[in-house]
Amino acid sequence: MSDTTVSSVATRVGDNVQRVDDTAKLTGGAMYASDLVFAGMLHAQVKKSPHARAKIVAINTSKAENLPGVHAVLTGKELDYRIGLYVADKDILAKDAVRHFGEAVAAVAAESLDIASRAVDLIDVEYEVLPPVLSQMDALDESSPLVHPDLGSYDYVKASFSPQPGTNIPNITKIRKGDIDAGFAEAKWIVKREYTNPSVQHVPLETHVAIVEWKAGDEVTIWSSAQSPFTLRDLFCRAFKLPHNKVRVVIPHVGGAFGGKAGIHLEPLLACLSRKAGGRPVKFQATREEEFSLLPCRSALTYRIKTGVDADGRITAQKLLMYWDSGAYADYAVNVTRASAYSAGGPYDIPNAWVDAYTIYTNKPWGTAYRGFGHVEFFWGLERHMELVAQVIGMDPLEFRKKNLLKPGSTTLTGEKINEHTGDPLKCLEAAAKAINYGRLTPEEEERQARTGRRIGKGIATLHKAPAMPSFTTTAAVIKMNSDGSVVVNIALTEIGQGTATVVAQMAADRLRFPVSLVKVAVERDTDKDPFDWQTVASKGLLLTGNAVIAACDDLLRQAYSDAAQVLRAQTADLDHDAERIFIKQRPEESVTFAALSIGYVYPNGNGIGGPLIGLGRYTAQGLTSLDKETGQGLPALDWTYGAHGVIAEVDPETGEYKVIKIASAFDVGKVINPGTMRGQCIGGMIQGLGTAQCESYIYDGHGHLLNPSLTDNKILTSKDLPEEIECIAVETPQLDGPFGARGVGEHPMISVAPALANAIHDATGAELTHMPVRFEDVWRAIHNEQPIDTWVTKAPAV
Amino acid sequence: MNDLFKYRAPTSRAELFSLLAAHGEGARILAGGTDLLVDIRSGLVRPELVINLKKVEDFSELTWSQSEGLIIGPATTVNDVLHDAKVRDCYPLLADCALTIASHQLRNRATVIGNIAHASPGADMAPGLLCLGARVQIASQRGRREVPLKDFFTGVKRTVLSHDEIVEAITVPPGTAGSRGSYRKLKRIDGHDLALVGVAVTSKDGAVRVGIGSAAPTPLLIEGLTDADPADAVVAAAREAIRPISDLRCSKEYREYMIEVFVRRLLEEVR
Amino acid sequence: MWMSVEVNGHIYEREVTEHWTLLRFLREDLELTGTKDGCSAGECGACTVMLNGEAVNACMVLAAEADGATVETIEAEAAKGELSEIQAAFARNYAVQCGYCTAGMVMSVRELLRHNPKPTVAEIKEGIEGNLCRCTGYQQIIEAVLDVSGQITNETRGGLKYV
Ligand SMILES: Cc1cc2nc3c(=O)[nH]c(=O)nc-3n(C[C@H](O)[C@H](O)[C@H](O)COP(=O)(O)OP(=O)(O)OC[C@H]3O[C@@H](n4cnc5c(N)ncnc54)[C@H](O)[C@@H]3O)c2cc1C
Numbered sequence A: 001m002s003d004t005t006v007s008s009v010a011t012r013v014g015d016n017v018q019r020v021d022d023t024a025k026l027t028g029g030a031m032y033a034s035d036l037v038f039a040g041m042l043h044a045q046v047k048k049s050p051h052a053r054a055k056i057v058a059i060n061t062s063k064a065e066n067l068p069g070v071h072a073v074l075t076g077k078e079l080d081y082r083i084g085l086y087v088a089d090k091d092i093l094a095k096d097a098v099r100h101f102g103e104a105v106a107a108v109a110a111e112s113l114d115i116a117s118r119a120v121d122l123i124d125v126e127y128e129v130l131p132p133v134l135s136q137m138d139a140l141d142e143s144s145p146l147v148h149p150d151l152g153s154y155d156y157v158k159a160s161f162s163p164q165p166g167t168n169i170p171n172i173t174k175i176r177k178g179d180i181d182a183g184f185a186e187a188k189w190i191v192k193r194e195y196t197n198p199s200v201q202h203v204p205l206e207t208h209v210a211i212v213e214w215k216a217g218d219e220v221t222i223w224s225s226a227q228s229p230f231t232l233r234d235l236f237c238r239a240f241k242l243p244h245n246k247v248r249v250v251i252p253h254v255g256g257a258f259g260g261k262a263g264i265h266l267e268p269l270l271a272c273l274s275r276k277a278g279g280r281p282v283k284f285q286a287t288r289e290e291e292f293s294l295l296p297c298r299s300a301l302t303y304r305i306k307t308g309v310d311a312d313g314r315i316t317a318q319k320l321l322m323y324w325d326s327g328a329y330a331d332y333a334v335n336v337t338r339a340s341a342y343s344a345g346g347p348y349d350i351p352n353a354w355v356d357a358y359t360i361y362t363n364k365p366w367g368t369a370y371r372g373f374g375h376v377e378f379f380w381g382l383e384r385h386m387e388l389v390a391q392v393i394g395m396d397p398l399e400f401r402k403k404n405l406l407k408p409g410s411t412t413l414t415g416e417k418i419n420e421h422t423g424d425p426l427k428c429l430e431a432a433a434k435a436i437n438y439g440r441l442t443p444e445e446e447e448r449q450a451r452t453g454r455r456i457g458k459g460i461a462t463l464h465k466a467p468a469m470p471s472f473t474t475t476a477a478v479i480k481m482n483s484d485g486s487v488v489v490n491i492a493l494t495e496i497g498q499g500t501a502t503v504v505a506q507m508a509a510d511r512l513r514f515p516v517s518l519v520k521v522a523v524e525r526d527t528d529k530d531p532f533d534w535q536t537v538a539s540k541g542l543l544l545t546g547n548a549v550i551a552a553c554d555d556l557l558r559q560a561y562s563d564a565a566q567v568l569r570a571q572t573a574d575l576d577h578d579a580e581r582i583f584i585k586q587r588p589e590e591s592v593t594f595a596a597l598s599i600g601y602v603y604p605n606g607n608g609i610g611g612p613l614i615g616l617g618r619y620t621a622q623g624l625t626s627l628d629k630e631t632g633q634g635l636p637a638l639d640w641t642y643g644a645h646g647v648i649a650e651v652d653p654e655t656g657e658y659k660v661i662k663i664a665s666a667f668d669v670g671k672v673i674n675p676g677t678m679r680g681q682c683i684g685g686m687i688q689g690l691g692t693a694q695c696e697s698y699i700y701d702g703h704g705h706l707l708n709p710s711l712t713d714n715k716i717l718t719s720k721d722l723p724e725e726i727e728c729i730a731v732e733t734p735q736l737d738g739p740f741g742a743r744g745v746g747e748h749p750m751i752s753v754a755p756a757l758a759n760a761i762h763d764a765t766g767a768e769l770t771h772m773p774v775r776f777e778d779v780w781r782a783i784h785n786e787q788p789i790d791t792w793v794t795k796a797p798a799v
Numbered sequence B: 001m002n003d004l005f006k007y008r009a010p011t012s013r014a015e016l017f018s019l020l021a022a023h024g025e026g027a028r029i030l031a032g033g034t035d036l037l038v039d040i041r042s043g044l045v046r047p048e049l050v051i052n053l054k055k056v057e058d059f060s061e062l063t064w065s066q067s068e069g070l071i072i073g074p075a076t077t078v079n080d081v082l083h084d085a086k087v088r089d090c091y092p093l094l095a096d097c098a099l100t101i102a103s104h105q106l107r108n109r110a111t112v113i114g115n116i117a118h119a120s121p122g123a124d125m126a127p128g129l130l131c132l133g134a135r136v137q138i139a140s141q142r143g144r145r146e147v148p149l150k151d152f153f154t155g156v157k158r159t160v161l162s163h164d165e166i167v168e169a170i171t172v173p174p175g176t177a178g179s180r181g182s183y184r185k186l187k188r189i190d191g192h193d194l195a196l197v198g199v200a201v202t203s204k205d206g207a208v209r210v211g212i213g214s215a216a217p218t219p220l221l222i223e224g225l226t227d228a229d230p231a232d233a234v235v236a237a238a239r240e241a242i243r244p245i246s247d248l249r250c251s252k253e254y255r256e257y258m259i260e261v262f263v264r265r266l267l268e269e270v271r
Numbered sequence C: 001m002w003m004s005v006e007v008n009g010h011i012y013e014r015e016v017t018e019h020w021t022l023l024r025f026l027r028e029d030l031e032l033t034g035t036k037d038g039c040s041a042g043e044c045g046a047c048t049v050m051l052n053g054e055a056v057n058a059c060m061v062l063a064a065e066a067d068g069a070t071v072e073t074i075e076a077e078a079a080k081g082e083l084s085e086i087q088a089a090f091a092r093n094y095a096v097q098c099g100y101c102t103a104g105m106v107m108s109v110r111e112l113l114r115h116n117p118k119p120t121v122a123e124i125k126e127g128i129e130g131n132l133c134r135c136t137g138y139q140q141i142i143e144a145v146l147d148v149s150g151q152i153t154n155e156t157r158g159g160l161k162y163v
């Protein structure tokens, strides 16, 4: 390997350790689910609904079944299983009705992809097309058709969610803090406005892919690009009523996920096809087009914010109404609603708050988890609103935010008391503001403005997020020593690009006081071999798994010390170790190597003692509680990561075209484990955030047909779209229960980028932007006081 | 790709023409394939036979002469044009247009003629070639004919070509060499994207020409203007010619507005 | 169609499915799965390979068109088990996250450096414009290219700031 500036023997957390998975990925050797091929493997294809809402009158599969090479054809009628993370509302294939454009209505497994495609073309489906309900605001109307007339009969997780039978509402979450009326009565100003954003796609470069084999005796193996092997297994077993020890889930390398691969997706369908095809493995990889509507997206949101402010510029009350568009199924959207509700006010001290957050069914592809879990969406409105309030009361937006930030002693919306260890939102905000010279133009910027005729503006925005997870979330790690003294770590937290394997190796190395080169983190995740982890989501991996890894290292060392004490005839308290050996502190020459202890020590006469050194570590989120269903009070947050962005934008005031000159973002991560991977996470999230801010959006016609299911018309940012300057700032306020003081930062960089950008554009031009994404045309319309673009492209061909 | 088709790669014109004549509508020409393969994959076209013309001798030619001007062959890629010294010298506008097409690796395959023959309203080579007075050389077993580019397009993805005909060359006359000209393309992002509108303006020897893409079913050319015409008159002529629509990429009003802005700005640049 | 193609220095003679793309041929017939499929539509660049020495989207080329041609893929980049200079620079600069775009990205960087051994930042952005990456935000990839072309010093190396 070539000479590198990053050390491969560093042992310290906080150093730039090279990624442990990069060689495999750089040489094409890393195997992803899409690369796997098995003997006898069949290929699946899916027949999809061209309608947003329709009755299925008849499906004729006989031509497909008779096509040579076809081994199984399935329709919804044969499949009596309901799937759902929190609300069991989804059939494996649509049964009597389709609820969104692109929904799966039939499927085929055949010897080749080409045959499977032809077979799907030969399936005839007769529909009775019905008028769809497309906007979540319309779906609230009493006259609206019901997306799920049987909502009242579905199973759901009762501790956390509240479906409303007879409506399109699978959940309402309420938060009540203080006295909202008294708060507004104290206010000098009351400012309200509505903010909106559409559904968007995760766009992992690797689309969803899975291979499932359901052999005789109900032995099921699933290879999948999924984020969360154990949750996948659990949901799968629940749907099919199978014991967990019959189902094995294997996750190889994953080509990006961003929340879209959490939960369960195509695996049940492929399992049924495999079973029907006599147990042959069946593979399916979504096309890019299918990724947009056969698989889920991020929910749209309408956010109504009403804020009361007193004469000093202090927020006295806030009423927050969230209307989440979950699409056709509840999936994660109900939990996005819940997690967003308890974060809804941002990192601000709000004495009196009232949140009603609704999840609402519509006839569109369904919403799921997406990096930020609701926070990207609601912070769009919230941080635009803070700007508006500052403007209305005539206070500088930075000062207004600073005045209202959470500080030690403040309480969150759910009544959690903030202290000096929680993190420092002020430091983040000040760092981001300073990095862009907030509040003025530098002489160079003045000159540039004069030279180009474009206006330069600056904007800031804050953010916070806690992991959205059950209060009792647990994880475990196993660390096994090899007979040469190197170790292998097994965890079920998946490596989806975020760098988990590298920071886990680093934390283990640091705790063991070994060089990183002695630590391997197993690549594949396998529910038969790895210890339990709830899910790879929510930015909770570093904290929970990190603590479990530390405990596992300690356990391994304890065993090694105990065996060494016997060998060296010493007490464990007399011992110390380096990367190779355990020795007696006062006589270091008396020692035994880890290698000699690793799989059991052997005395010169052949006697053996001890045994393989295998450390086990477990960790459970500490002290969290459920939320009260009426008031939302409780303790939901494992940790709060705070952050802030500063954006400098340059706008052509005539055309609305704009460019981001600089983005500077600061996050209080507690402790940086690896600066290189952390910077990668941050920049990746900041640019993904700019994509969501600038151009990404599902576009439908008035019949609910998705018009842009492709990278041709759903653009994501390219290298040419980068800001001229990107600055990434770490704040380190140690998290008391975090491993080495660290807390998560996986999602945060993407949150609040959009309002920071829009605030900058507003600063440059006065454009009042309330809809995200902010396209050039939106800016042009705002500047020229034209009507906003109609969200629905209505001139569609009739169905 | 679900649909089965056969593939042939003739090496001579005669073989190419007879394949086309024999297969009629069922045959499709493959140049760079960057439009054709997308259309086949989406089911928009379902050919029985795909004929790769890149193996025909001398089809990748890109030549310039004082007498005939620029001759662009059927296998000449967009990057060939972009990097050609003569193009940069005589028709820098064409390099401008070429650079806005897709990405580097796609431009290594995409051909200039494919861009024109596909007849998308937003084809980025069209506004520049229109302004420069390009002519389309058409050939088939039946013989040859020449059509000015402005008469080549007949509708969205429709041209004057019959099924047995190919574009054998696009020629750019020597008379427009040295035109001052520039191209502006409105996109949703800075990175590769299709044109929401594309405007080229040239000026040579007092004559001003405006080429506009994504503003009507076909790319448009506005001629008969001179350096003496005030900007308002040029804008009025453009407004008269265009027939933009609202679609998922942007609205009709924004298209109209941006075309006007681009025409004004480009006029200032080239005058 | 029967065809002969040289891939990574090996001659393959094969009956090729005429409607298959070069991408499918490489991945499914030759089982060279390092080259990835991110869209099959020319948009993402994950499938970028060298065809007769030029970077192309393998999903936008028919396999049959490679008859008689030379193809190089990511599998040939690390000769003799050693990372190439480009790969090593990617590793040093954290230019890899999920890795799904990486093969195509490395191919495009190779193409860029072949034409332009010391590209500016703007030229690098232009050179990898056709390679979408959803994870890295491109910055550390750009830094890797500056690094491998000898244009990074310790002052210009991007880093995390601490406050
Ligand atoms: C990701 C992506 C991005 C793109 N971005 C752009 C862009 O920014 N701007 C733009 O203008 N285009 C863009 N395109 C479209 C396309 O790349 C260009 O139009 C390209 O120039 C087409 O050339 P080709 O050689 O690939 O055409 P092909 O696909 O080979 O052919 C196109 C059509 O023309 C016919 N044809 C080709 N040659 C001849 C001939 N000699 N005689 C008769 N008929 C012929 C073919 O039969 C076919 O119908 C993009 C395409 C993709 C996939």
Ligand code: FES
Residues within 6 Å of the ligand: C036, C037, C038, C039, C040, C041, C042, C043, C044, C045, C046, C047, C048, C057, C058, C059, C060
């Ligand atoms: S797979 Fe070829 S460009 Fe995306």
Ligand code: FES
Residues within 6 Å of the ligand: A205, A255, A256, A497, C095, C096, C097, C098, C099, C100, C101, C102, C132, C133, C134, C135, C136
């Ligand atoms: S590293 Fe994941 S797409 Fe680039």
